[in-house]
Amino acid sequence: LAKTTQPISMDSYEGQEVNITCSHNNIATNDYITWYQQFPSQGPRFIIQGYKTKVTNEVASLFIPADRKSSTLSLPRVSLSDTAVYYCLVGRFNDYKLSFGAGTTVTVRA
Amino acid sequence: DAGVIQSPRHEVTEMGQEVTLRCKPISGHDYLFWYRQTMMRGLELLIYFNNNVPIDDSGMPEDRFSAKMPNASFSTLKIQPSEPRDSAVYFCASSHRGGGLDIQYFGAGTRLSVL
Numbered sequence A: 001l002a003k004t005t006q007p008i009s010m011d012s013y014e015g016q017e018v019n020i021t022c023s024h025n026n027i028a029t030n031d032y033i034t035w036y037q038q039f040p041s042q043g044p045r046f047i048i049q050g051y052k053t054k055v056t057n058e059v060a061s062l063f064i065p066a067d068r069k070s071s072t073l074s075l076p077r078v079s080l081s082d083t084a085v086y087y088c089l090v091g092r093f094n095d096y097k098l099s100f101g102a103g104t105t106v107t108v109r110a
Numbered sequence B: 001d002a003g004v005i006q007s008p009r010h011e012v013t014e015m016g017q018e019v020t021l022r023c024k025p026i027s028g029h030d031y032l033f034w035y036r037q038t039m040m041r042g043l044e045l046l047i048y049f050n051n052n053v054p055i056d057d058s059g060m061p062e063d064r065f066s067a068k069m070p071n072a073s074f075s076t077l078k079i080q081p082s083e084p085r086d087s088a089v090y091f092c093a094s095s096h097r098g099g100g101l102d103i104q105y106f107g108a109g110t111r112l113s114v115l
Helices: none
Strands: A008-014 A018-023 A032-038 A043-051 A054-056 A060-066 A070-075 A084-091 A105-110 B006-007 B010-013 B020-026 B031-038 B042-050 B053-056 B065-071 B074-081 B087-093 B110-114
Touching: A018 A060, A018 A084, A018 A105, A032 A060, A032 B020, A032 B042, A043 A054, A043 A060, A070 A084, A084 B087, B010 B020, B020 B110, B031 B074, B042 B065, B042 B074, B053 B065, B074 B087
Parallel strands: A008 A105, B010 B110
Antiparallel strands: A018 A070, A032 A043, A032 A084, A054 A060, A060 A070, A084 A105, B006 B020, B020 B074, B031 B042, B031 B087, B042 B053, B065 B074, B087 B110
């Protein structure tokens, strides 16, 4: 499994855009990048997944450069309810033992 | 679907007692995962099942831990005897196909406190 590195914590204010970058220098050709979100007292929840370039859904955008050695999760116009831990995972089809790592704690302030 | 359902949400027990955590996966999902989350070690995979069969239990910390999946709609994680260091939040998750590309759906977790 490719090792991922992401910041431990980030602070933001309501209405701002939050960008969390995850490094995965050893990503393999068949690996995809997946992000999960975990609110306090809840289990992780899938946010977005991508392989290359850009993926966007109703919650976030995921930017992956051509070399795929990093990826950036972008949360547009965050609100207080976006305060959570965000995990970057790298895995392929037959990777069943996903490593969640320490994640990035995002704190949104009023 | 109601999602992955875990019970109980909170469990407080004394050292040496048997603890059983329960999980009902999403209907139609073939994979079930048990995780443990602590401040020190983060989210760790304990064991996972495919079609009710345990596939990899290498994450189970020791013989005091056991997990079963008697049918497609029910799984248990048992700790016997429990110890204070087992205090953690235990999550169950299920997915349709498993693997790194499939979305895992997590339950709300069981917060276990062993006194």
